[in-house]
Amino acid sequence: MRTEYTQTALQIIRSYDGPPVRIMEVCGTHTHEIFRLGIRQILPSQVDVISGPGCPVCVTPVGYIDEAVWLALEKGVTICTFGDLVRVPGSTLSLAGARSRGAHVEIVYSPLDAYDYARQHRDEEIVFLSVGFETTTPPSCLAVRNARRDSVTNFSLLTANKTMPRAYEAMKDSADAFLYPGHVCAVMGTGDCEAMVQQGVSGVVAGFTAKELMTAFAVILKKIQKGEPFFKNCYPRVVTREGSRTAKELMADVMEPCDAEWRGLGCIPQSGLQLRPAYAAWDARKKYGIPLIEGRANPACRCGDILQGKCKPPQCPLFGTVCTPEQPVGACMVSHEGACSAYYTYGGNIR
Amino acid sequence: MNDVITLAHGAGGRQTAELIDRVFKAHFSNPQFTGDDAAVLSIGGADLAFTTDGFIVSPPDFPGGNIGKLSICGTVNDLSCMGARPLYLSCAFVIEEGFPLAKVEEYAASMARTAAEAGVRIVAGDTKVAGRGQVDHLFITTTGIGQRLAGVHTSGTLARPGDVVIVSGDVGRHGCTILLARNQFGIDADVTSDCAPLWGTVEAMLERTKDIHVIRDATRGGVGTVLYEIASQSQVGIHLESTSVPVHPSVRGVCGMLGLEPLYLACEGRLVIVAPECEAPAILDVLHQQPYSQDAAVIGQVTAEQPGRVVLRTEIGAETMLPPPGGELLPRIC
Numbered sequence: 001m002r003t004e005y006t007q008t009a010l011q012i013i014r015s016y017d018g019p020p021v022r023i024m025e026v027c028g029t030h031t032h033e034i035f036r037l038g039i040r041q042i043l044p045s046q047v048d049v050i051s052g053p054g055c056p057v058c059v060t061p062v063g064y065i066d067e068a069v070w071l072a073l074e075k076g077v078t079i080c081t082f083g084d085l086v087r088v089p090g091s092t093l094s095l096a097g098a099r100s101r102g103a104h105v106e107i108v109y110s111p112l113d114a115y116d117y118a119r120q121h122r123d124e125e126i127v128f129l130s131v132g133f134e135t136t137t138p139p140s141c142l143a144v145r146n147a148r149r150d151s152v153t154n155f156s157l158l159t160a161n162k163t164m165p166r167a168y169e170a171m172k173d174s175a176d177a178f179l180y181p182g183h184v185c186a187v188m189g190t191g192d193c194e195a196m197v198q199q200g201v202s203g204v205v206a207g208f209t210a211k212e213l214m215t216a217f218a219v220i221l222k223k224i225q226k227g228e229p230f231f232k233n234c235y236p237r238v239v240t241r242e243g244s245r246t247a248k249e250l251m252a253d254v255m256e257p258c259d260a261e262w263r264g265l266g267c268i269p270q271s272g273l274q275l276r277p278a279y280a281a282w283d284a285r286k287k288y289g290i291p292l293i294e295g296r297a298n299p300a301c302r303c304g305d306i307l308q309g310k311c312k313p314p315q316c317p318l319f320g321t322v323c324t325p326e327q328p329v330g331a332c333m334v335s336h337e338g339a340c341s342a343y344y345t346y347g348g349n350i351r
Numbered sequence: 352m353n354d355v356i357t358l359a360h361g362a363g364g365r366q367t368a369e370l371i372d373r374v375f376k377a378h379f380s381n382p383q384f385t386g387d388d389a390a391v392l393s394i395g396g397a398d399l400a401f402t403t404d405g406f407i408v409s410p411p412d413f414p415g416g417n418i419g420k421l422s423i424c425g426t427v428n429d430l431s432c433m434g435a436r437p438l439y440l441s442c443a444f445v446i447e448e449g450f451p452l453a454k455v456e457e458y459a460a461s462m463a464r465t466a467a468e469a470g471v472r473i474v475a476g477d478t479k480v481a482g483r484g485q486v487d488h489l490f491i492t493t494t495g496i497g498q499r500l501a502g503v504h505t506s507g508t509l510a511r512p513g514d515v516v517i518v519s520g521d522v523g524r525h526g527c528t529i530l531l532a533r534n535q536f537g538i539d540a541d542v543t544s545d546c547a548p549l550w551g552t553v554e555a556m557l558e559r560t561k562d563i564h565v566i567r568d569a570t571r572g573g574v575g576t577v578l579y580e581i582a583s584q585s586q587v588g589i590h591l592e593s594t595s596v597p598v599h600p601s602v603r604g605v606c607g608m609l610g611l612e613p614l615y616l617a618c619e620g621r622l623v624i625v626a627p628e629c630e631a632p633a634i635l636d637v638l639h640q641q642p643y644s645q646d647a648a649v650i651g652q653v654t655a656e657q658p659g660r661v662v663l664r665t666e667i668g669a670e671t672m673l674p675p676p677g678g679e680l681l682p683r684i685c
Binding site: 038113326336345 | 359535536537610663665666667668669670671672674
């Protein structure tokens with residue numbers, strides 16, 4: 001079912017004969033779809049795709065896992081989390097390891113499920129591991145706001161929420177054009193991406209179907225040849241300039257910017273979100289007095305370089321031998337949206 | 352391999368194969384022990400197919416069936432894939448203390464109905480009751496024998512370059528149904544299990560042509576796992592056309608939301624058929640007239656290149672490797 005539209009995009013991509021281009025996608029779903037569709041195979045050799053820091057699991061620092069393990073083992077709280085985080089290695093233990101030592105870890109699919117669990121288990125202390133970008137942050141905020149409304153006190157968040165705009169800025173020297181994340185832009189609008197043009201940074205907002213992704217790549221390859229920084233919304237059926245006002249207001253009410261550590265990238269000022277003082281009672285760090293934990297990642301792991309496009313997963317000494325999806329060392333191998341996991345899974349004919 | 356059994360060892364993928372190879376094959380090795388769905392034994396001049404299957408699906412009731420129906424279909428289909436008419440089954444129940452008698456009766460009635468449809472008799476059984484909490488509701492094991500039709504020779508080792516790959520209907524329904532029946536995702540979709548006894552389908556096909564190289568039923572690991580097994584057993588490559596693979600829109604939607612590959616979701620009423628290309632029209636013609644295979648389609652071709660691999664031509668025309676099966680997708684789907 002190759003539509004004519006996709007054919008045209010395909011022709012533009014295949015016939016590109018301009019200068020080398022580095023395109024960075026910063027969305028885990030894009031990473032996965034680009035591999036699944038085999039887009040890398042049809043790109044001309046001078047076009048490189050870098051899987052940037054777009055998977056929330058992959059950018060979650062080791063110290064955060066250590067905090068969760070500490071809460072589970074030292075304070076005996078029930079950890080509610082997205083499943084992907086369970087196998088991310090901490091300094092000494094993953095949550096899966098903590099579970100085998102008696103930690104209570106519940107897998108949930110939404111922060112609101114964690115909140116429901118807390119309401120149904122009032123004799124337990126529940127901490128939800130609140131990771132993610134502007135897409136998963138609003139439901140976390142909603143859960144906390146509901147907890148305040150309902151006076152539910154056995155529920156709190158361990159926040160590691162992150163925002164995208166500072167990451168674009170931090171990564172701008174690693175790429176010639178960004179494939180901006182469609183879901184994040186659906187929430188936040190396109191203002192942050194448009195502002196990047198002033199800094200000389202190009203990019204397009206991309207959707208997730210074959211047609212949408214092909215169009216986005218084709219637009220980048222067309223526009224980049226003009227030598228001017230550009231922005232284009234290639235996902236207009238979902239993304240508007242303004243984004244979701246409701247979600248933005250919710251986030252602004254419950255959370256405030258803070259400095260944040262990104263796994264492999266270090267601290268990016270004002271790139272994180274934490275609960276505002278009015279919600280301190282639902283902030284696990286304040287509630288339990290978590291000590292300052294400095295996480296130690298495996299020094300051989302090159303997840304940080306991979307996220308910046310400085311190397312490809314197979315160039316990491318651990319890739320595919322010590323580090324596999326079944327026994328991951330680095331976070332990029334844990335989540336199926338991580339670059340290492342995608343390389344490993346789709347192996348074979350990837351250049 | 353891990354030093355303890357994990358759920359991945361029961362998922363029907365690579366870890367399951369490793370467990371069978373390193374432990375069971377190592378101890379049970381004999382000429383009749385093959386990698387096929389059922390063993391074929393020559394006894395008194397007849398070729399008898401013989402197989403067994405355990406069922407632990409959770410939840411035991413799901414749209415389109417229950418553990419009782421499933422327990423008959425699983426074994427009937429394994430026999431059918433060897434080209435054998437299912438004749439007799441035995442069944443063993445392990446039931447949890449406190450489980451309602453009415454439910455046991457409901458499952459028994461489902462088993463009887465399904466057995467009647469498949470033309471098979473349940474002739475022996477065993478009942479055990481385990482203490483509360485020692486099993487989850489009830490587990491059923493069925494064992495069956497069937498008689499192979501004369502002139503039929505199907506096996507996972509017989510795929511040849513140039514053959515076509517046919518799937519008898521849309522893929523991934525059973526796995527998707529169970530996933531939704533567990534209510535963990537807050538997703539509602541109109542999907543029912545494809546669970547069905549397939550002897551009628553196989554018999555009709557074999558009446559038209561016996562020139563069929565492989566018949567497999569795609570269960571736990573889905574169509575993808577079966578294709579990798581065939582590619583490995585026959586030392587051939589398999590090229591799939593992704594846009595030809597039938598997938599129900601709801602299944603596709605759920606897979607999109609959860610990041611799952613429909614080719615790796617379980618089926619319980621789908622055949623993967625490998626046959627010479629010239630037989631494809633006749634086979635499809637028969638399948639389209641049978642009740643459980645109206646969406647049958649050619650999805651790919653067997654090649655001499657890239658033996659052991661399954662290559663997918665994606666909707667943009669790129670060729671990617673179908674990720675090899677592995678890991679636990681969904682525990683306790685059958």
